[in-house]
Amino acid sequence: ILLFIIFFVAFLIFANTISYDFIYNWDDNINITENSYIKNFTWEGIQTIFSSQSKIDEPRLTLFSFALQYFIWGLNPAPYHILNILLHAINCMLVFFIIKNLSHDIRIAFFTALLFAVHPLRSESVAWVTGRKDLLYSMFFFASLIFYQKFLLKKSFLFILLVFIFAKLSFLSKIQALSLPVVLLLFDYFYSRKFTGLMVFEKIFLLLVLLDFMQLKFYFSFIVLYIFLIWIEKNKEHFEKLILNKKLKYFFFSIIIVCTSFLALNHIILSIIFIFFAVLGILNLNFILNKIEGIYQKNKKSIIFFTLLSSAVVFLIFIFSHFAFLKDEFSTFSFTDRIFMASYALVFYILKFIFPFNLCAIYPYPEKTGGLLPEIYYYSVIGLLIAASIFLLLFWKFKTHRKIIIFSILFFLINIFLVLHIIPIKGRVITAERYTYLAYTGLFFIITYLSFSTIGKKYLKLTTTLFAALSFLFATASFQRNKVWENGFVLYSDIISKKPDFSMAYNNRGYLYYLNGNLQQAISDYTLAVKNDSANVDSYYNRALAYVQSGKFNDAFSDCNEALKYEKENLNSLYLRGYLNNKFEKYQDAINDFSRVIQKNSYHHFAFYNRGESYRKSFDYHAAIKDFSEVIK
Numbered sequence: 001i002l003l004f005i006i007f008f009v010a011f012l013i014f015a016n017t018i019s020y021d022f023i024y025n026w027d028d029n030i031n032i033t034e035n036s037y038i039k040n041f042t043w044e045g046i047q048t049i050f051s052s053q054s055k056i057d058e059p060r061l062t063l064f065s066f067a068l069q070y071f072i073w074g075l076n077p078a079p080y081h082i083l084n085i086l087l088h089a090i091n092c093m094l095v096f097f098i099i100k101n102l103s104h105d106i107r108i109a110f111f112t113a114l115l116f117a118v119h120p121l122r123s124e125s126v127a128w129v130t131g132r133k134d135l136l137y138s139m140f141f142f143a144s145l146i147f148y149q150k151f152l153l154k155k156s157f158l159f160i161l162l163v164f165i166f167a168k169l170s171f172l173s174k175i176q177a178l179s180l181p182v183v184l185l186l187f188d189y190f191y192s193r194k195f196t197g198l199m200v201f202e203k204i205f206l207l208l209v210l211l212d213f214m215q216l217k218f219y220f221s222f223i224v225l226y227i228f229l230i231w232i233e234k235n236k237e238h239f240e241k242l243i244l245n246k247k248l249k250y251f252f253f254s255i256i257i258v259c260t261s262f263l264a265l266n267h268i269i270l271s272i273i274f275i276f277f278a279v280l281g282i283l284n285l286n287f288i289l290n291k292i293e294g295i296y297q298k299n300k301k302s303i304i305f306f307t308l309l310s311s312a313v314v315f316l317i318f319i320f321s322h323f324a325f326l327k328d329e330f331s332t333f334s335f336t337d338r339i340f341m342a343s344y345a346l347v348f349y350i351l352k353f354i355f356p357f358n359l360c361a362i363y364p365y366p367e368k369t370g371g372l373l374p375e376i377y378y379y380s381v382i383g384l385l386i387a388a389s390i391f392l393l394l395f396w397k398f399k400t401h402r403k404i405i406i407f408s409i410l411f412f413l414i415n416i417f418l419v420l421h422i423i424p425i426k427g428r429v430i431t432a433e434r435y436t437y438l439a440y441t442g443l444f445f446i447i448t449y450l451s452f453s454t455i456g457k458k459y460l461k462l463t464t465t466l467f468a469a470l471s472f473l474f475a476t477a478s479f480q481r482n483k484v485w486e487n488g489f490v491l492y493s494d495i496i497s498k499k500p501d502f503s504m505a506y507n508n509r510g511y512l513y514y515l516n517g518n519l520q521q522a523i524s525d526y527t528l529a530v531k532n533d534s535a536n537v538d539s540y541y542n543r544a545l546a547y548v549q550s551g552k553f554n555d556a557f558s559d560c561n562e563a564l565k566y567e568k569e570n571l572n573s574l575y576l577r578g579y580l581n582n583k584f585e586k587y588q589d590a591i592n593d594f595s596r597v598i599q600k601n602s603y604h605h606f607a608f609y610n611r612g613e614s615y616r617k618s619f620d621y622h623a624a625i626k627d628f629s630e631v632i633k
Contacts, residue, residue: 002110003093009471010089010117013478017081017127021487024515025508026361027130031058032066033075041071050172052212061172062133080129087135088126092117094142099445101149102190102407107456108448111467115444118475120356124433127485134437137174140166141438148184152191160202164209171210176438179415181206186414190407332368333421340377341366341430342420347383348431349416353443356474359481360498361491362505363431394450404449411442428504488512503533507542514546522546530562537563541573553580571597575607582610587618605631 022028032038037049037056049067050060065083073079095116100109116122125131144166151159163184170177181203188199333341352359366373394405416439421430448467456463484494492509495502510525526543530536540563547556560577563570578593594611597604612627 002106003096006092006096006110006113006117007089009114009475010092011085013118013475014085014088014123014126014482016479017085017482017485018078020077020081020127020485022075022077022080022129023485023488023491025488025511026128026491028128031063031130032070032080035063035066038063038067038070041067059133059137059173059175061169062136062174065132065136077129080132081127084126084129084132084135087132087139088117088122091135091138091142094139094146095441095444098142098145098149098441099448101146102445103404103449105449105452107464108445108452111452111471112441112444112448114467114471115448115474116441118471118478119353119440119444120359120474120477120481121352121433121436121440123359123478123481123485124361125437127482128434131434133174134434137170137177138438140170140173141177141180144170144180145183145187148187149191152187152193164206167206168209176415176418176435178207178210179418180210182414183411186407186410190403332365337368337373338421340373340380342422343384344377344380345420345431346416347380347387349436349439350387351383352433353436353440356477358498359433361433361484361495362499362502363429364499364502364504365428365430394446398450398454401450401453405446408442408446408449411445412439413442415439415442501532503529503536503539506532507536507539510539510546511542514542514549519546519550523550535566537567537570537573540566541570541576544573544576548576548580553583556580557584569596569600571600571604575604575610578607578614579610582614582617585617587614590614591618 022033024033029035037045037054040048045067046064048054049056049063056063066080069079069083092113096109096113099112100106103109125134144163147159147162147166150156151163167177167180170180184206185199185203188195193199348363366377391405391409395402398405416435419432419435451463451467452460484491489509489512492505492512495505496509499505506525506529510522510529513519513522513525523543523546526539526546529539530543533539540559544556544559544563547553547559557577557580560573560580563573564577567573574593575597578590578597581587581590581593591611591614594607594614597607598611601607608627608630612624612631615621615624615627
């Protein structure tokens with residue numbers, strides 16, 4: 001019954017989004033309406049989506065889900081919205097199972113899942129079709145955690161295999177799933193799993209799998225090693241006897257050397273990892289473990305701290321080296337800037353968790369003045385200190401619940417870390433509501449657990465009533481928030497009402513007016529866009545297009561020149577200026593513009609055609625024929 005209530009409430013809250021449209025110029029166009037990859041649902045097309053050779057930035061599994069829906073329903077937005085709602089409802093039920101396993105209390109599990117279902121910051125991930133990636137990655141992430149919980153209790157190889165499978169599916173849905181190996185370590189801590197080489201090897205192996213760090217043929221060595229380490233852990237005494245046999249000892253080391261050499265063909269790091277854990281496994285004998293265990297117990301806190309710190313450092317180095325594009329991102333901001341940006345973002349997410357109101361679809365990057373961020377970014381450190389003080393107070397006040405407090409807070413921090421901008425990420429936002437979709441689970445858990453484990457023991461009815469009232473309040477706010485995502489006009493108007501100086505919102509709404517034939521309103525929005533950002537090249541170009549459609553060619557020509565003043569090689573503006581020069585009978589200027597376009601894009605057929613027209617009109621028939629021939633080819 002409780003699961004049905006969770007599913008029903010999650011579906012009902014977002015049912016009003018079923019009739020909503022795509023947001024045609026807010027990534028729904030890139031992922032769905034104008035995405036050629038999803039429109040080829042054949043075996044070859046599916047292979048292309050998942051091929052590493054394809055230049056696809058978006059998560060592959062998310063695109064596959066769009067491709068499947070496009071194959072069945074085309075561009076009818078209703079089925080896309082329905083699937084988003086169903087995925088959210090499934091996630092709510094998965095949260096219920098995870099929390100039930102952690103707390104062994106059905107009330108805590110129910111209200112944690114209910115808060116997860118109705119919190120207003122869910123709206124962006126569910127109501128926006130492109131938010132599918134948050135829903136998909138979270139579903140597989142949660143499934144992986146559930147099977148890991150089963151693995152920790154039963155130590156079945158099948159369960160750890162399912163953990164890896166769902167982890168990979170989660171990563172294929174969104175890159176944020178990179179936090180999963182660290183979260184699994186957190187679950188090891190919660191379930192008091194004994195610290196072993198096998199435990200660490202699992203997480204490193206999982207990270208390698210997620211990142212496709214090695215070719216498929218090299219996985220066999222790691223799988224064999226993993227099975228070997230599991231067998232040693234279960235049969236320590238038997239293995240101790242076997243290892244005393246010289247022939248078997250040499251056999252084991254020979255296998256290690258062969259596998260290490262084989263892995264070196266792919267990457268030297270793989271060889272180092274393999275030989276380290278293989279030797280560690282062979283030395284994993286009782287008399288050595290007893291000595292290590294003694295040292296560990298004496299210096300437990302220090303060892304845990306430095307292990308986590310060194311893991312974080314290694315992880316950051318690995319990420320920066322593996323994703324080379326990150327080095328070029330965020331060139332505007334120094335590492336010190338990013339620390340303050342992370343502080344601001346973290347305080348923002350904590351405040352929005354408690355007060356999820358006055359939401360906005362976009363929170364743009366800060367603009368630096370005199371090399372400095374806005375003052376609020378520096379003041380955010382105070383907010384962070386207050387939050388840390390509250391955490392320490394909880395830690396001191398509720399001594400018997402410390403493990404839950406540490407687990408919940410770290411679950412939130414680990415899963416929000418990748419989007420705090422300490423590691424530069426692509427995008428245009430400093431914070432985003434969708435980034436909290438999975439991470440907030442930790443905060444929902446700690447609030448619900450502490451309430452029912454303390455106040456709830458004396459005043460159970462009151463606590464239950466308060467949580468029911470809070471859930472109703474959040475559900476009402478979510479239902480209202482969904483309306484912002486009805487279509488692009490509503491979305492951009494809402495952004496403009498909250499951020500009236502945000503240029504991109506005017507530009508995007510102007511483009512929708514342009515598509516609907518309302519040229520005067522489009523020009524008005526583009527004018528406001530360039531007023532708020534004089535270097536907005538897209539808005540100059542878009543206004544030039546609207547001027548052309550309105551017959552105001554001189555104004556269009558002026559806007560093209562403005563765009564090219566800020567971006568000299570902007571192909572759209574060059575092409576349009578060439579078109580206008582042709583219209584003004586300035587054929588040589590037109591030829592020069594089209595030639596610059598072709599130099600940058602040799603497949604721009606319209607540039608070839610129009611340059612051919614300019615050649616023809618200037619009586620250079622030989623050059624004209626050559627360009628027209630390129631168009632025919």
